[in-house]
Amino acid sequence: MTTHIPFVKGHGTENDFILVPDPDGSMGDILAGHVVRRLTDRYAGIGADGLIRVVRTAAAPDVAALADRAEWFMDYRNADGSLAEMCGNGVRVMARYLFDHGLAGDASELAVATRGGVRAVRAEPDGQYTVEMGPATQPVAGGAAAGARGVPEDAEPAVEVILGRRSWPAVPVAVPNPHAVVFLDDEPSAAASFGETKEGRAGASEAAGPDHGVFLDGHLGDLGLLAAVPSFRPEPVFPDGANVEFVVSRGDRHIALRVWERGVGETRSCGTGVCAAAWAAMRRDGEAAATYTVDVPGGRLVVTERADGQLLLTGPAELGVQGTIAV
Numbered sequence: 001m002t003t004h005i006p007f008v009k010g011h012g013t014e015n016d017f018i019l020v021p022d023p024d025g026s027m028g029d030i031l032a033g034h035v036v037r038r039l040t041d042r043y044a045g046i047g048a049d050g051l052i053r054v055v056r057t058a059a060a061p062d063v064a065a066l067a068d069r070a071e072w073f074m075d076y077r078n079a080d081g082s083l084a085e086m087c088g089n090g091v092r093v094m095a096r097y098l099f100d101h102g103l104a105g106d107a108s109e110l111a112v113a114t115r116g117g118v119r120a121v122r123a124e125p126d127g128q129y130t131v132e133m134g135p136a137t138q139p140v141a142g143g144a145a146a147g148a149r150g151v152p153e154d155a156e157p158a159v160e161v162i163l164g165r166r167s168w169p170a171v172p173v174a175v176p177n178p179h180a181v182v183f184l185d186d187e188p189s190a191a192a193s194f195g196e197t198k199e200g201r202a203g204a205s206e207a208a209g210p211d212h213g214v215f216l217d218g219h220l221g222d223l224g225l226l227a228a229v230p231s232f233r234p235e236p237v238f239p240d241g242a243n244v245e246f247v248v249s250r251g252d253r254h255i256a257l258r259v260w261e262r263g264v265g266e267t268r269s270c271g272t273g274v275c276a277a278a279w280a281a282m283r284r285d286g287e288a289a290a291t292y293t294v295d296v297p298g299g300r301l302v303v304t305e306r307a308d309g310q311l312l313l314t315g316p317a318e319l320g321v322q323g324t325i326a327v
């Protein structure tokens with residue numbers, strides 16, 4: 001039987017999502033992995049990096065226990081139909097949807113349940129949205145997480161990212177979904193001719209953003225297409241796979257990155273990835289509990305680590321096309 005479902009497209013720094021309102025939870029079975037794959041397909045479907053089912057927490061059996069802390073649950077699936085614990089851009093876009101549609105009460109702050117726990121999202125006076133992402137942790141062998149507070153600030157990268165014939169040392173970080181952060185500043189590169197150094201590429205601070213041509217010079221451009229699926233060593237460190245961030249310095253407390261998202265491929269932004277990269281950069285720089293600016297191909301995000309370890313992610317959240325599609 002064909003069902004017609006309403007949807008809204010949204011994005012945060014061009015990490016784009018199909019939002020499907022499902023207040024009473026009746027679409028959980030309809031929006032199975034294979035349907036999500038079809039809808040997120042950029043040629044045969046609507047096209048998106050992920051799909052968010054906007055469902056009342058009490059109507060979602062997996063997380064119903066969180067219903068007294070958050071009225072709404074972000075049921076997030078990657079474009080390949082896989083479930084993810086959290087989505088830092090998606091949760092801000094979903095909050096905007098709830099605010100704009102009068103589903104979040106009168107306050108400017110809203111709690112949203114995710115598979116990674118409850119997250120508070122605040123509408124800022126300047127139109128941006130801030131989400132409390134929780135503290136970062138470092139996964140250890142077997143996929144368990146060690147408390148970030150216990151990680152020595154000079155910890156050596158513990159994993160290796162392998163992409164085709166290339167490999168890099170990486171810092172594993174969970175937010176709480178798994179990330180591997182690769183710092184490219186010390187890589188030998190044609191970027192030397194652009195004057196790119198660990199301290200940052202001269203004049204690049206204001207150049208980042210949607211202009212891909214400018215964004216992709218230096219080490220980020222040298223990466224070429226991020227088309228292959230990465231693997232990781234040692235084997236058990238990411239039992240469920242991981243997202244990978246390739247990071248360069250752009251100045252004082254300012255980095256830029258490209259991201260390969262688990263379950264999607266290269267995307268133009270990733271909120272959890274931006275938090276993981278900023279957290280790892282703060283440790284690298286001896287700057288814990290700081291504010292970092294992070295440029296991605298789709299725009300700019302800001303990450304602040306509070307003294308209690310809570311990471312705050314701030315950036316835009318946009319809603320666009322809406323319609324109905326048959327599934």
Ligand SMILES: N[C@@H](CCC[C@H](N)C(=O)O)C(=O)O
Nearest residue numbers: 084087088089177270271272
């Ligand atoms: N784009 C998201 C992350 C989405 C989930 C990720 N691909 C995963 O599987 O962990 C973000 O903004 O955080």
